[in-house]
Amino acid sequence: MTDFRAGFVTFVGRPNVGKSTLTNALVGEKIAITSSKPQTTRRAIRGVVHREHGQLVIVDTPGVHRPRTLLGQRLNDLVETTLAEVDVIGFCVPAGDDIGPGDRFINDWIERAPKAKKIAIVTKCETVPKPRVAEQLIALQELRDWDALIPVSSVESINLEPLIDEILQLMPESEALYPQDMVTEERYAQRVSELIREAALEGVHDELPHSIAVVIDDIIDGEEGKDIYADIVVERDSQKGIIIGKGASRLKNVRRFAARQISNISDEPVTLHLHVKVAKDWQRDPKQLGRLGF
Numbered sequence: 001m002t003d004f005r006a007g008f009v010t011f012v013g014r015p016n017v018g019k020s021t022l023t024n025a026l027v028g029e030k031i032a033i034t035s036s037k038p039q040t041t042r043r044a045i046r047g048v049v050h051r052e053h054g055q056l057v058i059v060d061t062p063g064v065h066r067p068r069t070l071l072g073q074r075l076n077d078l079v080e081t082t083l084a085e086v087d088v089i090g091f092c093v094p095a096g097d098d099i100g101p102g103d104r105f106i107n108d109w110i111e112r113a114p115k116a117k118k119i120a121i122v123t124k125c126e127t128v129p130k131p132r133v134a135e136q137l138i139a140l141q142e143l144r145d146w147d148a149l150i151p152v153s154s155v156e157s158i159n160l161e162p163l164i165d166e167i168l169q170l171m172p173e174s175e176a177l178y179p180q181d182m183v184t185e186e187r188y189a190q191r192v193s194e195l196i197r198e199a200a201l202e203g204v205h206d207e208l209p210h211s212i213a214v215v216i217d218d219i220i221d222g223e224e225g226k227d228i229y230a231d232i233v234v235e236r237d238s239q240k241g242i243i244i245g246k247g248a249s250r251l252k253n254v255r256r257f258a259a260r261q262i263s264n265i266s267d268e269p270v271t272l273h274l275h276v277k278v279a280k281d282w283q284r285d286p287k288q289l290g291r292l293g294f
């Protein structure tokens with residue numbers, strides 16, 4: 001096949017700029033979890049966008065930030081490993097935010113991938129008036145000579161196909177890297193655990209979101225469907241109480257919400273069994289981090 005292009009792209013940017021939402025919107029299926037809490041993303045998750053003339057493999061990275069814990073440090077390492085392997089880096093900045101020191105830090109940082117093509121993406125562009133989008137594009141142009149510059153909205157599906165086209169044009173000529181029917185190579189258990197974590201994050205505040213991890217204990221295929229056993233892990237007893245809620249009301253909601261999401265990605269009925277466990281200060285403990293898969 002001539003003129004078919006394929007390669008890897010990653011979106012970088014401060015936490016909460018909309019990288020995961022953009023990945024999901026481009027792939028057209030829920031791959032990465034999203035939330036209004038910063039630093040939701042903890043794994044390099046791949047989604048694959050298939051088009052007649054090419055294929056994009058999206059690697060989702062955690063938000064870049066100043067590491068305060070061992071977990072933070074490992075997340076930054078993960079971003080760096082990802083950067084070294086991609087063909088295109090998409091630098092994301094929301095239309096409504098001024099470009100600040102955090103953005104400049106990331107802009108300098110992507111220099112560490114000299115071979116990657118670099119594009120700037122203005123996200124959430126439906127949230128501001130058009131002149132503001134134009135201003136943001138100009139501000140970005142002052143940062144560097146981008147290979148492409150494009151405003152998008154994941155929520156209102158603005159410019160998503162043009163973005164895919166722009167990125168594909170920057171990819172090397174190559175055969176398809178993944179089979180046509182594959183949208184993610186994330187293992188089922190990993191996707192399940194992320195969906196549970198997303199449900200558990202709903203409505204929690206302050207430090208608690210960063211303290212929540214989910215471990216899948218077992219997935220048992222029975223005649224009536226799957227039984228999934230999972231632990232929601234927190235760092236302190238007080239957090240355990242918050243997650244469970246009065247008369248276990250909150251935990252029941254988490255289970256109901258997660259089960260519905262998991263059903264959407266499963267081909268048979270699912271029964272979800274959740275337990276809440278305390279692993280004291282797991283974010284700072286190398287052994288616990290290993291056990292939780294970081």
Ligand SMILES: Nc1nc2c(ncn2[C@@H]2O[C@H](COP(=O)(O)OP(=O)(O)OP(=O)(O)O)[C@@H](O)[C@H]2O)c(=O)[nH]1
Pocket residue numbers: 013014015016017018019020021022033034035036037038039040041061062063064123124125126127152153154155156
């Ligand atoms: N209005 C609007 N909100 C958006 C858009 N894209 C993302 N958001 C919201 O912005 C918030 C953060 O989105 P995420 O996709 O989780 O951001 P992220 O950059 O992946 O965040 P981290 O995982 O923390 O790095 C969520 O509340 C999204 O719903 C958009 O196009 N328009």
